[in-house]
Amino acid sequence: MERTMDWEQKTLLNELTQGKQLTNLLRQHLHPSSSPETRQVLLEKILCSYEKALSMLNWGGFVVETKPTGSTLESPASIANSSLGSGGSDKKDVSKKRKTSSGWTEELRVCSGTSLEGPLDDGYCWRKYGQKDILGSNFPRGYYRCTHRHSQGCLATKQVQRSDEDHTIFEVKYRGRHTCNQVSHFAVTSAPVTREMSKEQGNHSRKRQQLEEKQKQSQEMFMSLGAGLKVKTEELDPREDIFPSFPFPVESEEVENSMFANSLMENEIMGNLSPTFMSPATSESNYFSVSPCHMGSFGFAQNMQTSESDLTEIISAPTSVTNSPIGDLDISSLDKLEFDPSFPFDNAEFFS
DNA sequence: GCAATTTGACCAGT
DNA sequence: ACTGGTCAAATTGC
Numbered sequence: 485m486e487r488t489m490d491w492e493q494k495t496l497l498n499e500l501t502q503g504k505q506l507t508n509l510l511r512q513h514l515h516p517s518s519s520p521e522t523r524q525v526l527l528e529k530i531l532c533s534y535e536k537a538l539s540m541l542n543w544g545g546f547v548v549e550t551k552p553t554g555s556t557l558e559s560p561a562s563i564a565n566s567s568l569g570s571g572g573s574d575k576k577d578v579s580k581k582r583k584t585s586s587g588w589t590e591e592l593r594v595c596s597g598t599s600l601e602g603p604l605d606d607g608y609c610w611r612k613y614g615q616k617d618i619l620g621s622n623f624p625r626g627y628y629r630c631t632h633r634h635s636q637g638c639l640a641t642k643q644v645q646r647s648d649e650d651h652t653i654f655e656v657k658y659r660g661r662h663t664c665n666q667v668s669h670f671a672v673t674s675a676p677v678t679r680e681m682s683k684e685q686g687n688h689s690r691k692r693q694q695l696e697e698k699q700k701q702s703q704e705m706f707m708s709l710g711a712g713l714k715v716k717t718e719e720l721d722p723r724e725d726i727f728p729s730f731p732f733p734v735e736s737e738e739v740e741n742s743m744f745a746n747s748l749m750e751n752e753i754m755g756n757l758s759p760t761f762m763s764p765a766t767s768e769s770n771y772f773s774v775s776p777c778h779m780g781s782f783g784f785a786q787n788m789q790t791s792e793s794d795l796t797e798i799i800s801a802p803t804s805v806t807n808s809p810i811g812d813l814d815i816s817s818l819d820k821l822e823f824d825p826s827f828p829f830d831n832a833e834f835f836s
Numbered sequence: 837g838c839a840a841t842t843t844g845a846c847c848a849g850t
Numbered sequence: 851a852c853t854g855g856t857c858a859a860a861t862t863g864c
Contacts, residue, residue, distance in 0.1 A: 613855095613856070613857075613858095614855070614856060614857080616853090616854060616855075616856095618853085618854075619852085619853065619854085625854085625855095627854095627855065627856075629856095641855095643855090
C-alpha cells in the first residue's frame, strides 16, 4: 500500500540527510590538518548520496549520470525503489505495476555444473514472492525480494530461472540494491545457499536457523563447484545498463572496470582470490563503518560489455561469489581506499 | 504462532 | 489480448 511510498520517501530522506551530514563532516575536515583522502572520500560519499536521491526522483527517466572515474557513484536506490512496489496494490502510485525489463540491472548466469544442483546463493536472504511460467521457457521464473524489505526497506529483488538449454544453469537477474544491513556469512565465505532452487529440490530451509549448516554445506559446495562455476553477465541494452546497481556478482565486472582492475584481475583470473582484500573480517568491519554509500556504486561494469562474454568465462564464480559481500560493502566509493593501505580505516570514524 | 512459500488473481505495458 | 511482475490469501513448515 502506501508503504512503498513511505519507503521511497524514507530512503530519499535518508540519502539527503546523509548528504547533509557528510557535508558537515567535510566542512569539519577542511582543516589543513585533515587528510586529503578523507576529504576525497567524504566528497564521493556526498555525491553518492545525492545521486541516489536524484536517481530516486528520476527513476522513470533513468537519469543517472555516472562518471567513469574511479569514484563510481551511482544511484543505487533508484533502481531498487523503482518499482518494486511493495505491498500496496490498490494504490495508484506503484503497486502491481510492471516494470519493463529495463529495470533489471544485471543478469547473471550461475551454473552449477557439478554434483550439487542449484545455483549459488549470493549471500542475501531472499524471500520468494511469486513464480511465473514464462512463455517459451520450460521452467518457471521465480521472483524474490530481500527478506528485509519490510524491516529495513531493502528493495533489492531478483529473478531466478532455470535455463532451458542447460537445466543446471540458473539465470539470475538482479534489480535494486540491498539497502539492508544484512551481511551474510555465506557471502563472506562465498557460501552458496540456494533458495532459488528450493522448490525444485524441496529443500526448504529457514536461513537463520540453519545458517550454520548451510554455511558448511555451501562451503563444501563451493569447493566442489569451484572450477565448474560460471557467472555470466548478459548484455543488456546499453542504455538500460546505465544503472549497474547490483552488488553481488556483477562485481566481477566492475572490478574489471575499476582502476585497480588490472592487478586484481590478474589475481582473480589466475584463481588467486586475494583473501586479504576480501577477508570476511575486513568486509564486515568496513561494511558498517563505511556504509553511507554502501549500496552505491557498482556501476560502470556495463561499459565493459565488450569482452564480457570472454571474460565472464574467465571470471569464475568463485570470484564473483567471493566478492559479492564486498560488493555490498561499497567498493564503489571506497575502491581506491580499499586498496590503499595508507588510507585505511583510521578514517572510518568519520562514517559512523 | 510466526515466517516463508505457493499460487491464482490483479495490474500495467506492449 | 497477451505477457510479465507483483500482490495477497492460503498453505506449509518449524
